[in-house]
Amino acid sequence: MRTMTDSETRAFLLEGTRTGKLGWVGKDGRPHVAPIWFTFDGDDIVFNTHEDSGKFKALRRTGVACLLVDDDAPPFSFVKVDATVSLEDDLVAVRSFATKIGGRYMGEDRAEEFGARNGVPGEWLVRLTPTKITAAAEVSN
Amino acid sequence: MRTMTDSETRAFLLEGTRTGKLGWVGKDGRPHVAPIWFTFDGDDIVFNTHEDSGKFKALRRTGVACLLVDDDAPPFSFVKVDATVSLEDDLVAVRSFATKIGGRYMGEDRAEEFGARNGVPGEWLVRLTPTKITAAAEVSN
Numbered sequence: 374m375r376t377m378t379d380s381e382t383r384a385f386l387l388e389g390t391r392t393g394k395l396g397w398v399g400k401d402g403r404p405h406v407a408p409i410w411f412t413f414d415g416d417d418i419v420f421n422t423h424e425d426s427g428k429f430k431a432l433r434r435t436g437v438a439c440l441l442v443d444d445d446a447p448p449f450s451f452v453k454v455d456a457t458v459s460l461e462d463d464l465v466a467v468r469s470f471a472t473k474i475g476g477r478y479m480g481e482d483r484a485e486e487f488g489a490r491n492g493v494p495g496e497w498l499v500r501l502t503p504t505k506i507t508a509a510a511e512v513s514n
Numbered sequence: 515m516r517t518m519t520d521s522e523t524r525a526f527l528l529e530g531t532r533t534g535k536l537g538w539v540g541k542d543g544r545p546h547v548a549p550i551w552f553t554f555d556g557d558d559i560v561f562n563t564h565e566d567s568g569k570f571k572a573l574r575r576t577g578v579a580c581l582l583v584d585d586d587a588p589p590f591s592f593v594k595v596d597a598t599v600s601l602e603d604d605l606v607a608v609r610s611f612a613t614k615i616g617g618r619y620m621g622e623d624r625a626e627e628f629g630a631r632n633g634v635p636g637e638w639l640v641r642l643t644p645t646k647i648t649a650a651a652e653v654s655n
Contacts, residue, residue: 392584398539398544398545402543447531447619
């Protein structure tokens with residue numbers, strides 16, 4: 374195992390359609406993990422979610438999250454990001470990032486379609502500001 | 515999006531070297547997610563971990579976990595398992611599953627090597643008994 378460099382870490386997180394596995398704590402204190410589509414805004418990780426979702430309510434209540442991205446083929450690598458959370462409902466920003474994120478995961482030809490679908494009232498932009506990053510490459514070596 | 519059948523869900527979880535993304539809650543109440551290697555024992559999901567790890571201490575303290583497995587290419591699918599946790603340190607069982615899990619992720623020719631490495635005092639078998647399974651196929655369709 375070795376530690377990735379900062380630029381390697383960023384490239385790893387942005388490679389292809391790799392999803393983020395978002396961890397949050399529910400109202401009852403239980404852990405939850407769900408896949409999200411994300412991108413970067415500067416050094417922050419950003420994604421869209423609806424205000425009715427369990428993850429949104431938990432993130433608003435707790436202000437903290439964890440994001441994991443991994444490569445699940447030998448020799449196995451992963452990046453774990455512990456983060457604080459801030460929330461924005463400015464529709465211009467929500468739609469702008471929904472378009473960018475849609476393009477990443479569904480292809481540039483469908484970016485506008487996803488921007489329009491997710492850039493509507495009720496959708497929020499969630500911003501994760503990293504507080505600790507663990508970036509482990511070639512774990513099984 | 516559609517819901518997977520039970521047999522499809524099990525096959526999805528066991529496909530190739532797909533890792534589980536384990537979610538737990540730290541002592542400070544923060545969420546954590548890390549990749550694990552796992553297999554099934556009956557209807558339980560089992561994996562090995564060391565008693566000095568953060569995840570082990572959290573699982574012993576809280577008795578609950580969440581496991582996510584996803585396919586991060588279009589059309590995107592995932593299985594989320596909410597579970598209760600039980601812990602076993604019987605070395606025969608620890609080594610037996612360490613061997614099976616090593617074979618799954620590193621190939622049958624290296625199964626015994628991983629069984630020997632992870633079947634030692636201090637290593638535990640963690641058993642996740644599902645309490646709720648969410649199995650969503652073709653999420654972006």
